[in-house]
Amino acid sequence: MTTPQPVRFAAVGLDHAHIFGQIAGLIRSGAEFVAMATDDPDAAIAAKVREVHPDVEVADDPDELAVRDGIDLVVTAAVPDRRGPIAVAALRAGKDVVADKPGCVTLDQLAEIEKAVADTGRFWSVTFSERFEVKCVIKAGELVREGRIGTVVQTLGLGPHRVGDRGHLGDGKGRPDWFYDNQRYGGIIADIASHQIDQFLWFTGSKTAEVVASTVGNFANPDTPGLQDFGEVLLRSETAQGYVRVDWYTPAGLPTWGDGRLMVLGTQGYIEMRKYVDLEGREGGNHLFLVDQEGTHYIDCSDVELPYYPALVQDVRERTTTAAPQEHTFETMRLALTAQQNATVRGAAR
Template identity: 35%
Template structure:
């Protein structure tokens, strides 16, 4: 078992456990080795965690005060196939008193790398972890196609589920997850890290809610990535296991559209294509995807993702968001400002222009990364404060539909 040193316990209300399930028989890229940085925007610093802080791109920020709850949250990990799992774990460990009690992985090499990072956490089997009544939550970054079925197993076993994006790959997975959520009374959380661990997005949401740019007219999300083709595991190039580029990368942007606008998706038109990824990427691999989206109130959106970040780029992807309002605009440069001549000024930032204020950078340095506390409070209050289940199911269903119904342009 592992407890982050110097972090006081947080007490979580125990919920009724469902009957244990009976078992038979980059940024965002799948890593084959533990990354030196734990995720795009969440990394480990021992001193920071002693002070109960999360390190973000703009520095260290103190977490909210301890919650007054009843019993320490215990979590385990099943599936290490994407490096985002390190960011998920480190975020959970900032919850005061959180106990990391075990992990399971079928790949010995990934397990060895993970164990080197967390030597006090025992390697156990998936069945053992799901059957352990003391475990409250399972975190996972398994192979994309395995995440939906694992979520169903986890929920049926009476445990909450915290999964990396994309949370699933098939429409039938959405239906199965919905049924398991209703039957178990447990919760599902998805790690949409591009906005959850980004101070700029959190600040932008606050400004939108305050009416700083008026009513939202249009949003645009861009998510280019570097492929690093030879470094990818074989499952990444198997459509049945990977689930498609739109479902994988653009899941960030689809969820962001719904989250930032507060609107469900009324209609969409999506496209996918292959324009020239190098070997060993097969002919079936999609290296480009985009979509136009219309919300229920008429707000429009555009998302584009690709695997064409140039090799000479200093960052894995120049990820951006644009929010156009009736009274102003917000531009989010999440990872880098390539236009800056001074390397020290190249970190991401947020720009805002309104009728009253000229273009200016918005100071986001004091914005807290809230998702670990939101998960802890969700468990305490028995309601999903990260993203309510109706909205989450809508996002997952629409994302999979955009992948499945996309027009192949090349």
């Protein structure tokens, strides 16, 4: 029995720290990292990727690498406004694509990606890492599908972040200029709340939904009005409701970059996830609390397996979309971009 050739992937765009998780997840799943290229090779994240992977080819031209023969999969964490064009070029060159969130920054870009997927039969996956890379969220999904809390009727997702988080700076001294330009990063709802919108659809089993209301604001950073430091979204599907709040206000006293929380309300119980920190409690992250008809429970999620990256590699080989159904990814980004586009603007935000 012959061993199948490894899936060969290239990283095109090295501007956000999420690229480290994407590359590591694919390598752990048996894929071969063959080349990298980026628009700004002097960026702190790009330099760090080269340091971590010194034996991988560094190509001069990201546009050439995106369409190069012999590559099965292109992964990108470019500046968000570049992710859509990179994806379209790679798809039309016969590659599958895995993009950091947001996978694109406008509805027009999304339409181009959808057409490229339809025309080529390749897939476009967006790495919603707050689900795909968080063990307690995967465990909560298992509990929901087992019926432990009845029918899910609402999700409440909180996504606070910290501007100066060292892990996201890649040893750089500060955030790059594009971080303060909402036309480039897509705005706070597209950029961050796409995580929570993904989780709303997934936990409630909703195929589609509507944006009831959305707001963006800048209340703490008036000197950089392009940075939207607050956002909220109210969602509704045929069977469930969802509320999302995201911000850039995490204080220095918290020992991690944000107290990410997700609450899932069912007709017979509820689940709360403290993804990254348990305030004044247990060490580490991935804390899951379950309340059902029998009592209150704390569940250790440390041994939960993360299926996303192994499924991606399988999807490339078998022409499936088990890691994330294609229509789910499209709908998540459609809702995020619609909420961003139609948001009420408050404070110093521009």
